[in-house]
Structures are given as structure tokens and as C-alpha cells.
Amino acid sequence: MDLYFSCSLTGGRQDQPVYAALVAHLQALGHHVLTAHLADEAAMASDGGMSAEAVYERDTAWVKDCDALIAEVSTPSHGVGFEIAYALDRGRPVLCLAREGVRVSKMLTGIRRSGFMFGTYATFEEAKSRMEAFLAAKAL
Numbered sequence: 435m436d437l438y439f440s441c442s443l444t445g446g447r448q449d450q451p452v453y454a455a456l457v458a459h460l461q462a463l464g465h466h467v468l469t470a471h472l473a474d475e476a477a478m479a480s481d482g483g484m485s486a487e488a489v490y491e492r493d494t495a496w497v498k499d500c501d502a503l504i505a506e507v508s509t510p511s512h513g514v515g516f517e518i519a520y521a522l523d524r525g526r527p528v529l530c531l532a533r534e535g536v537r538v539s540k541m542l543t544g545i546r547r548s549g550f551m552f553g554t555y556a557t558f559e560e561a562k563s564r565m566e567a568f569l570a571a572k573a574l
């Protein structure tokens with residue numbers, strides 16, 4: 435499956451090791467992660483040379499092309515929120531994952547639309563299970 439992995443950049447990079455582990459797991463399952471570079475330690479630097487317009491055009495094209503979007507939302511991010519809404523409005527299935535205990539906007543926890551799942555995780559194993567259950571869901 436072609437997957438869009440969405441995670442905070444400007445919003446803060448403290449969860450970057452989690453992003454890297456989640457992306458590595460998706461790739462190990464055989465999925466193509468269009469945005470794998472966002473999980474790298476050097477993501478800010480790798481996109482740093484691109485204009486805002488180029489990032490917007492590239493990322494919205496990837497969202498249109500993906501089979502599903504998985505967002506790690508423990509760190510609040512304007513871009514991640516935008517990408518979630520953009521994907522849902524184009525009928526793409528969306529999974530939002532948050533570490534147990536973090537505060538998440540009601541604009542995400544309040545979504546009741548088909549194809550949308552929100553899950554919390556206490557351990558990395560639990561995060562992996564939630565992703566696998568989402569990808570196996572009939573909607574996909």
C-alpha cells in the first residue's frame with residue numbers, strides 16, 4: 435500500500451524516534467511510505483531547501499495519491515491537522531495515533547466519519563497493533 439505518514443516538523447521534533455520506529459515497521463510490513471523522510475532525524479534539513487509552495491504542492495499530491503494516511507499526533511502540528519482534513523475530504527482512510535495521556539485537540543478526537551480511526555497507545559507494540567488493525571480494516 436502507498437501510505438502517507440504524517441508527523442510534526444515545525445510543531446516540535448521530540449517524538450522523532452517514535453516516528454522513525456513506526457515508519458520502519460510499516461516498511462517492514464512491505465508498505466511504501468511516501469513520506470518516509472519525515473521520520474528521519476534530518477527531516478527539517480532535507481525539506482529545508484524547498485519553498486513552502488513546493489512542499490504544499492508535493493505533499494497535497496502525495497495525499498491524493500496515497501491509499502491511506504497515518505498521523506502520529508502526540509505533538510500538535512498545523513501541517514498534520516491540515517493533512518488529516520485534506521485526506522478525509524478526499525475520501526482517504528485516516529488513522530490518528532497518540533501516546534496515552536497526551537492532550538489532543540477535540541477537532542481530532544471529535545471526528546465521526548467513516549474511514550477515520552483514532553487510537554492511543556501505551557507501548558510501541560500497541561501502536562504497531564493499531565496500525566496493523568487499521569490497515570487490515572475492510573475500508574482499505
Ligand SMILES: O=c1[nH]c(=O)n([C@H]2C[C@H](O)[C@@H](COP(=O)(O)O)O2)cc1CO
Pocket residue numbers: 439440441442443444445446472478481482489493510511512513514517
Ligand atoms: O518542511 C516541511 N515538509 C513537510 O512535508 N511538511 C508537512 C509534512 C508533515 O506531515 C507536516 C508537518 O507540519 P508542521 O511543520 O506544521 O509540523 O507538514 C512540513 C514542513 C515544514 O512545515
